[in-house]
Amino acid sequence: MDADDEIVFDMFPFFRQYKSGRVVRSFTDIVPAGIDAATGVASKDVVIDPSTGLSVRLHLPTLGAASHDRKLPVLVYFHGGAFLIGSAFDPHSHHYLNEVVAKASVLAVSVDYRLAPEHPLPTAYEDAWAVLLWIVGGAEAWLSERGDLERVFLAGCSAGANIAHQVALRAGAEALPARARVEGMILLHPYFWGREPVGAERRDAEFRAKEERVWRFVCPESKGVDDPYVNPVAAGAPSLTGVVARRVLVAVAEEDWLRERGRVYCEGLKASGWGGAAELVETKGEGHAFHVSNPRSEKAQELMQRVVDFLGSNTS
Known part of the structure; x- marks a missing residue:
């Protein structure tokens, strides 16, 4: 052959x-950047590192004259796709963030991290961290003029939620500049796993072996599916007290094979002594990333509103 x-x-x-x-x-x-006809949101692309191609797409809402000088929360978003597919520029990411930005009045930074297998993990984590440092550095005009760096939110779906968690841990270990603060984190159907089944998780050996093959493919130097990169509650994993976000929203779906992992993460966060406020929301009758495949459905819009409300609440 x-x-x-x-x-x-x-x-x-x-x-x-x-x-x-x-x-x-x-x-x-x-999808090209520009003005979105449906929402009025403006977007533009910025290359952060020409040597690697690391890029972002910024999304800025339309604001009235009275609000033009108001600083906006900054949402740093990591797309899903098993670390293998997707981008900040694909239709799913682009339209999703336009809607979030329009409804929540935030400035979004969508991260186009490098993908496996050409760039195995931890490359995506390093790219994500580089973007956060670039954001808080304030060199980009939209961010320096319109972004409130004391209200940064990390968010992602599936693999992107995994990345958001890693960034939140690192931000806790390596202090950000004094003027920057991670206010919250949103994990949508987070991609976590582990060798031993938890809760109602599938126990058949063939399925679990397949999931381990996927993980080893994207992270070939991994210790396996109890590596802290994919199992944040494994023995020896960094303490969840190090998660820098003050508030966390974890969203799971009833029919998602990753549902139990999101639940265990949220419970572990609360039990760790972390000290923030964590909330778990579950969508009944839906599967993994249903809001991506069917964004106009009633349940997808309910989840969207949860995200918007979380971004709009203020516990300061």
């Missing part, structure tokens, strides 16, 4: 890698 025809890793229809090294991905469509 030709090396370009032999599949060595398969997550059809989302991702395939062939023996030749060639990869085929879904979700590769790109």
Whole structure:
């Protein structure tokens, strides 16, 4: 068999890698930045590191003249896709953030981190951290003029939620500038796993072996699925007291195979002595990232409102 025809890793229809090294991905469509006709949100792309291609897309809401000088909370968003697919520029990320920004009146920074397997973990974590430092550095005009760095929120879906957690831990260990503060974190259907099943999690060996193969593919130097990168409550993982966010919202879905992991994370956070406020919300009858595949559904809009309310609340 030709090396370009032999599949060595398969997550059809989302991702395939062939023996030749060639990869085929879904979700590769790109939406150009600009003014969104539906929401009035403006967006633009910024290359942070030309040597690596690390980039972001900024989303800024339309504000009335009376609000023009008001500083906006800064939402740092990491897209999902198993660390293998997706981008800050794809239709899902772009339209989702336009809606969040319009409804919550926040300035969003959507991170286009590098993907595995070409850039295995922890590359995405390093990219995410570099973006946070760039944001709080204040060099970009929209951020310096319109962003409130004392109200930074970290957020992500699935793999992106995993990244948000890693950034929140690192921000707790490596102090940010005094004028910057992570107010909150939003984890939508977070991608965490572990060797031993928890709660009502699937126990069949074949399924669990498949999940471990996926993790080892994106993080080949990993210790396995009890690596703290993917199991934040594993023995030896950094204490969750180090999560720098003052408030955390964890969203899970009843039919999601990752549901129990989100629940365990939220419970672990509360039990750790962390001292912040954590909330778990569950959507009944829906599966993983349902709000991405069906964003106009009633339940997706309910979850959207939860996110908007969380961004708008203030416990200062």
